[in-house]
Amino acid sequence: MNAGVPFRRMVGKRAPRKEDARLLTGRGQYTDDVRMPGMLHCVFVRSPVARGTITALNLKAARELPGVHAIYTHADIGQVPIQLMTFFFTPIAAPISLLANGRVACVGDPVALVIAESRAIAEDAAALVELEIDEEVPVVTISDAARGALVHPGTESNCSQEMGAAEIPEAVQAILDKAAHRVTKTIRHQRIAQSPMEARACVASFDGAEELTIHISCQSPHFVARYVSTVLGVPQEAIRVVAKDVGGAFGLKNMPWREEMAVIVAAKLFRRPLKWIEDRFESLTASSHAREQEITLTAGFDAEGRLLAAHGDCSINNGAWPMGEDCNIAVHMFMWPAYKLPAYSFHTRGWYTNTMGLGGYRGPWALESLIRETLLDDAARQIGIDPIELRRRNLVRREDQPMTTGMDITVTDITPYECLEKLLSEVDVAAFRKEQAAARKSGRYLGLGVTTYVEPTAVAGIMTPLTGETAQVRIEATGKVTAMLSTHSQGHGMATTMAQVIADRLGVAYDDVTVFDSDSAIGSYSPGAAGSRQGVIAGGASWRAAELLADKVKRIAAHLYNASPETITIEDGMIHIAGAPEMSRPLREVAEIAHGEPFRLPEGMETGLEAQYRYQPPPMTFTSAAHACMVEVDPETGFVSIKRWVSSEDCGTIINPGIVEGQIAGGLAQAIGQVLLEEMPYDAHGNPLAATFKDYLMPAYTDIPDFEYLHANTPSQTIGGMRGVGEGGAIIGPPTLVNAIADALAPFGPLDVALPLSPHRVLEHIERAEAAVRLEEAI
């Protein structure tokens, strides 16, 4: 029962996805595909202004529209007591309610809920609701928040959480003062709309006195059941949550939020099944947003370019009703574990503003890699050293480990240095530099960005919702294998990868394994897709559960066929006894006996053929990577075209390279969107300005290059040796592309990084530099 057992025929293979046959033929079951008898449709009336007091809410005309069943406001929904929680199951501190309670604090704030025969009628009725608001000047930006009125009257400050100190500690300041080189960089990261292709959705049905069935587009049915139970204060066993297929989530659907909870409460009050399907306008402007942050990092280097100390100062625009009212401490915690940095200090603040609240998004702490890796490139230019050489001098190598950073993160098996060397074996930097120099002479601007990072994945046991995972594996009397998992998939392909693991460890055909993972009534609690955990923890649980089950099969076979358990192997669904090939039996024979003829089992053995394992991995499992990206920037149009992108990552044991590469590619595409295209701007009145996919520019087919992949496979310390890979592309992608653009534009001076680096911003940069040159020439 160890990793040396010779069944590895499926782990590591590009197995075709089990999900695809259903999803490719239109037979998926997303939440909007669910229908219930008597089901009605919900639409929200939302605030059109960013801040003010509701002075009139006239529902008369709307209520009289034929087909309208009810219109609920806070006066109705508020009868059911609730306590909204953060992802970490701590109470939301802001005075939050499901529907606006007298005041609105952002555009899109839900004010009323219309219940009608059809979505069209509900939308008609919503348009008839007369809402008057005594408008106030909103607090929109981080600097507004520091100076302006309180977003939530009655609170002490718009700063909801502050850690560290604005003033750099003396010890760090002293090192910075003496450093041979000091580099400071500021990044303004725009606001992102996560934009899964399936927007938020739920169907809620109260049955009997307490029973509640929820179909919801989410990242974990178990998390939702626990969350709803906690928020409503009702027993969890009465709640069943189903999410068969989910059309992308990316952190947005970590937890149900005000709208889903309002629909659930309305279903409780109205006693009819209710469906809410968010439209794209709502998804863009009224779903939780992500990322809006500003950070300044100062680092000191010695004469040889070795890091001495650094100080980071970060502010996050959390909006009015964020899912977590925090200051994103993780940005500072995970900034330096890959690098040898003796001293780090930080200051970090989270701010309320009159904008839509922030929620989760792939790699929520990713700003650390963006600011660090772009600062390192600036430093290389300033010091006059090659940026790759600068990294080589500072990266943590194998022989440096275990190493503990100033933020108390200990790394024992990271490989950023090795990933970088592997990357450079594939990317001919010298040849590129030659090509770049020649191109510049003809007025073409090529650039190269090379970055390294490490990422904590599969965090478990150190934060309330982030736990281990359970796998229950059963060999049915038919000999086929069924697995029930606590994890959940929103396109991650768990039905495929977990079947690969189970097939190998059990010794059965991949086609004979079916995985279920989409119902809170099966499996047990886990946060599903949160923090790049599924392959690592659910994979480890499946791995061990299948081994435990194989062990039981062997004990039964040994008893039945008069052999010793060590001589028995299971391969491709057949039981073999060493030295007695004529004794080979189909697994089905043992399965039938285990289920139906208990008297033939070894004495005292439990009947049936199933095993369960809940896997508690190490608290964190680190994934490392190095990426390279080459771009050409057109100085006439400001357009950036990506010429090549190579990923060199170490995610340990790879269960399915097709799925691993799909995760990396998806994260990189989102990274490219963040750097070049996507932005949810607000105007001075607090209006979100991107209301359609014509305004909110999603990365399209032609924006994304072919990605190349190099895999290092350093097994982790987990069962199976996997490392998480879900978020990495979205973390290392942005600095890789920004560095390539900054390198291309180096002749025009240091690049001011305000995302997105749209053609307009790139042209501004070029024109500013050219104007400066003209001015110099004039003098």
Next chain:
Amino acid sequence: MSEHRIELTVNGRRHGATVEARTSLGEFLREELGYTGTHLACEHGVCGACTIMLAENGNGGQAVRSCLMLAVQADGAEVTTIEGLAEADGSLHPVQQALRDNYGLQCGFCTPGVAITLAALTADGARPEVEDLEAAMSGHICRCTGYQGIRRAIRQLTGTAQPAGEHA
């Protein structure tokens, strides 16, 4: 709201219905006829998830956004949705097979539209160039895959693929 009687063929089956003038073809296919494989993702004609194939007056099937077309406009038309793409015996259409072979989908929400567009352009023995299919993909948004598997599927469909598992 005015109501209209329409008749149309969907995936080879004839349907008659009375629809409100404002009902989109996509909503009608999903809500009235139960073809929930057609996904409405932006409802303003940008993302392409809702794409269906439409043939009128003997024209070959064209890829059409079912969120921008009204059900009344499809009166008399022959519609193919994602449910109608595979063979009756369940074997996948070459486009579906190519997407499956190349990890062309993750969450699957945009996939029906992608598959229908590729199927419309390769129907009736048409042999489009890679560039034609890639140009058509500019009308589809996928948030999961970074389009890598769709690109490989297009190469497979046009016979320009590298061997499976090879990457540059």
